[in-house]
Amino acid sequence: MTPITAHAALSPAERAAYGKAARERAPRSGHGRFETDRERPDPVEVLEGQSATRVPELVPIRYGRMLESPFRFYRGAAALMAMDLWSLPATELTVQLCGDAHLLNFRLLASPERHLVFDINDFDETLAGPFEWDVKRLAASFAIAGRHNGFSAAEQDGAVHACVRAYRTRMREFAAMPTLDVWYAQDDADRVRALLASSMSKRARRRTAAATAKARTRTHLRAFAKLTRVTSEGRRIAPDPPLVTPLRDLLTDPSDDRQEKLLRNVLEGYARTLSSERRFLLRRYRLVDMARKVVGVGSVGTRCWILLLLGKGDDDPLLLQAKEAQESVLAGPTADLGHENQGRRVVTGQRLIQTTSDIFLGWTHAVGLDGVGRDFYVRQLWDWKGIARPDTMEPDMLRLFAHLCGGGLARAHARSGDPVAIAAYLGGSDRFDRALADFAQAYADQNERDAEALAAAVASGRVSATAM
Known part of the structure; x- marks a missing residue:
């Protein structure tokens, strides 16, 4: 895929002309067509x-x-859609893609300044x-x-229209803004509430307020209380196999010293990717336990570890998640050049797209118990995350949420791409x-098939499935 191109040497009029010229490669109305052939x-x-x-x-x-x-199924089938997208005409107006921009990857997150912001959360495929x-x-x-909720076709289309219209209109706003203003733009919780207040019913406003309050409770301390227990050796991660399996339980020989080596190598390699002041902060903690964790839908089966670190005592925790990073499904038939470490690809993409990222975001390469080296990216586990529940939304609420997501995606793309050309x-x-x-x-039909x-x-x- 063509890398992101800087247009600083072009005038705004030239950038706009470049964007309009892309209509010849990929007419706007042509995006509505989706058909598969026998070679799929x-x-x-x-x-x-x-x-x-x-x-x-x-x-x-x-x-x-x-x-x-x-x-x-759709959440776990990003590879299928990536394959289909590669077969379609492309605008070649390049941005740093989220890569898996479904609606549940937009949520409330905590900024380092401890403010709630609405942003993209998942960057595995960036x-x-x-x-x-x-x-x-x-x-x-x-x-x-919308189909899952039993909405009519018109109600489903209403949500899609709201999403895409918000993307288009906000991209036009970014096209008119100074470059630094685009970079600093963010959707904090207050802006989200103000944006939606005039369109929301009293019930919707109550639900939004409740979601914001709940997000503030999803802290590392809550994760700490849920995922750990006191043992004779001190605070350790509680087993809940196969969803949470401490590393000690994956070793058949209790005297096997590979556990200590793996713990040390993961943390030391990761620490080297942090800025100096954050390495200093990380050194205030000691690593005491590690466990394999099953996460998400599409990510299930990739290696994901939770690391328990303690500071001044058992009541001063830091929980990190080290998640395996494989090649992006969007790499398609071309090699993903320029990324010697897939964890670094994820971190770089996240920092480029998000308005503010986790202070402990980093990457590493580690050799597992099977002797195979793998790339990982690391971040905090549970830090003020408010997750939408689309299955409980009425049509008007889904439409409002679609508006938020479309605008948020435009903000992410305007940071990394050319908002003038895209607009x-x-x-x-x-x-x-x-x-x-x-x-x-059309794609919802394909997804069902x-x-x-x-x-x-x-x-x-042919394959096995376990409900869990």
Whole structure:
């Protein structure tokens, strides 16, 4: 994929002309068309290809979670959509993509200044690519969520239109702003409430206030209380296999010293990627335990570790999550050049897209108990995260949430891409909005067919699935 290109040497008029010229490569109305051909790979084979590099005993959990609903399947099927996106005409208006921009990857997060902000949360698949790939994945997620809720086609389209219209109109706002103002722009909780207040019912306002308050309770201390217990050796991670398995329980020989070596290597390698003042802060803590954890839907089966560190005592914890970073599904038929460490790719993309990132965000490379070296990125576990519940939303609330997500995605893309060129491509009409609504419905159909293929594979015994 063409790398992100700086347009500082071009005038605004030249950048706008560049954006409009992209309509010849990929007409706006053409984004509404989505069809697959006979050469499209078997979706189960694609999923099994991913599973080949994952922890074998955890793969059935991944499939079990994906089969819970078409929306859950969609969350775990980023590789399938990436394959489909590669087959479509592209604008070549490049940004740093989230790579998995479905609606549940937008949430309330804590800034280092301890303010709540609304932002993208997941960057496992981040990579440079055409801006519309993220917009299409986000738009389709609202159609699929609307179907899951039993909404009418018109109500589903209403959410998609709200999402894409917010993206387009906010991108036009960013195109008119000074460069630094674009970079500093953020959606804090107060702005979100003010933005939605005039359109929300009293019930919706109460739910929004409750969600904000709940996000503030999802701190590292709450995670600490939930995930640990006091033992004869002190505070340690509590086992809950197969979802949480302490490293000591994965070793068959209690005298095996690989545990201590692995713990030390992971932390030391990661610490070297932090800035000096954050390395100083990290040194205030000592590492006491580590456990393998099952996370998400699409990530199930990748190696994910939680690290328990303690400061002044058992009541002064720091919980870190070290998650395996594999090559982005968006790399497609081209090599992901320029990333010697996939964890670094994730961290670099996150810092470029997010308005403010976790102070402990870093990466490392570690050799596991199986002797295989893997890339990881590291961040805090549970730090003021407010997660949306689309299955409980009425059509008007889903539409409002879609508006927030579309605007948030535009802000992320404006930081890394050229808002002038993208805004010029999108234009002032709703042509792109209407096309994306058609695409979202067509892709929701494809998503259902792919989910049915996985269900059939489970029923035939071709693959195994475990409900958990």
